[in-house]
Amino acid sequence: MTSGTYTEPHEPGPEIPLAGGDVTEGVVRVGDTVRRPVGPNAPLVHALLRHLEEVGFAGAPRFLGIDAAGREVLTFVPGEVAGRPRPAWIADEERLASVGRLVRDYDDAVAGFVVPEGVRPGYGFAEPPGMPPKPPYPAELVGHMDCTPDNIVFRGGEAAALIDFDMAKPVARVEEALNVMLYWAPLGDPADADPPLREVNVPRRCRIVADAYGMSGADRSRLVEVAVLRTRRAWFSMKQIAEERGGGWARMWEEGVGDRIKRREAWLEREAKAIDAALTAP
Known part of the structure; x- marks a missing residue:
């Protein structure tokens, strides 16, 4: 092809x-x-x-x-996605587990993929001044890294396919699993969650994703650390992309995504112990 x-x-x-x-x-x-x-x-x-x-x-x-x-x-990939307004089934734990399994299957399938010579992943932006450091873990594969409800196709109540690979880039496996939890647990202030997810047990849902994905013990123990570091970086990167690319990025920034990221960081720091305990419990 x-x-x-x-x-x-x-x-x-x-x-x-x-x-x-x-x-x-x-x-x-x-x-x-x-x-x-x-x-x-x-x-x-x-x-x-x-x-x-x-x-x-x-x-x-x-x-x-x-x-x-x-x-x-x-x-065209047939099936259903959780569009807006989000359907109630987005909170279903069996569907949640199926998302974890699908993303693990994808990561295993892509583990042998090598980025072609001369291809530079990403949107071509240099890091802005003041950008916090990346998580200190080497890339293991090219992750999907945009596992939003809009980008998971379900068939028969089971996650069947990933779509929209625009955000794909080399990452550690813990970052890919974190990306799933970010949208599906979800990780963030409950006030910013979609209505069906505002009263769910977030640490429990993180554990469901971790078990379905088959996260290693090491990755479970570093998940919260990576979540905080990625959240701190997200504020800078979203602001820069909004300024330089405009369009939907600028609209998201104007609608308050930067404030939501700051609230997520504060929430993660408050809930770190509970999330870590749920992920690492025997």
Whole structure:
């Protein structure tokens, strides 16, 4: 599979708009394909999706090429996602466990993937002044790193596929598991959680993800540390991207994402012992 122009197998059907998440606009369905803008991380994403196809990982769309309008062409993944307003089933613990298993299956499938020479993961931003340090753990694989409810496709009540790989980058496994917990536990001030998740037992849900993913003891013990460090960095990176890229990023910043990140940091510091105890208990 190359990144060349996609050849339509027949007269294309109508373009049906699809929800594109917080920052991706112009996503449409055409027949059994999805067309979306080519993002700055596309060289890595395309190589990653080709790898997943080669190893037979069923939980991701296939990259088919670039259409005549200059858009990515991907296979359409049938199923349901937790759009907005969030459905009540987002709090279901069996579904939560299935998300942990799906992400672990993805991480295992991508463990042998090597970033192609000359490809630089990410959005091409230099770190802004004052950016706190990264977690001190080496990258182990190219993580999905955007496991939001919008990006997990369910079938029959089970997480079946990941979509939207724009945020993929090399990370430690603990960071990938943390990303799942961030959105699905969820990690943050309950006032900022989606309504179905405002009264859930967050430490318990973290443990469910950890067990389903099969987190190592070492990763469980460092999860809170990584969560705090990543949260501190998130404020700086979100502010910079909003200023430099605008669009959906700027809208999120204007709507208060920076304040929510600060509240998450304070909440993590208050709840650190409870989360750590739930993750590391026998």
